[in-house]
Amino acid sequence: MKALSLIITLLLSVTFSFSQEEKTGQSITVTIENITNNNGNVLLSLHTEETFMKGPGIQNLESKIVDGKISITFDNVEPRTYAIMALHDVNENRRMDFEENGMPKESYGMSNNPISYGPPQYAQAKFDLKNEDLEMKIVF
DSSP states (O other): OHHHHHHHHHHHHHHHHHHOOOOOEEEEEEOOOOOOOOOSSEEEEEEOOTTTTSSSSSSEEEEEEEETBEEEEEEESSSEEEEEEEETTTOOOOOOOTTTTTTSSSSSTTTTTOSSSSSHHHHHHHHEEOSSSSEEEOOO
């Protein structure tokens, strides 16, 4: 009986400790509405200047596509300057695929929706996250 009481107490304390978790940053909600089909997933990554085009972001998310749209939220993001990259990973191989001539086979986009002729540039995609939640749309 003593062991049962201890187990119940531990379960309740763990449950309440998770439910009281504090928000430690802001939220960035990204919506993409012009996805050409529902095949595969959309991969999104939140980057600082140090991580941009150099590998995984500081947060990486994935979303299923429903009716050509996604909406996903990066949570607990500290205020500073970031850029977001998004990729429609049609074949779910978790990377961008290219044609023989070097052009991307899959749709992609970035924060600020810059028109890019060449590799994505952090300076064109960067935005400042202040002390309030942010919503943005990315266009493929």
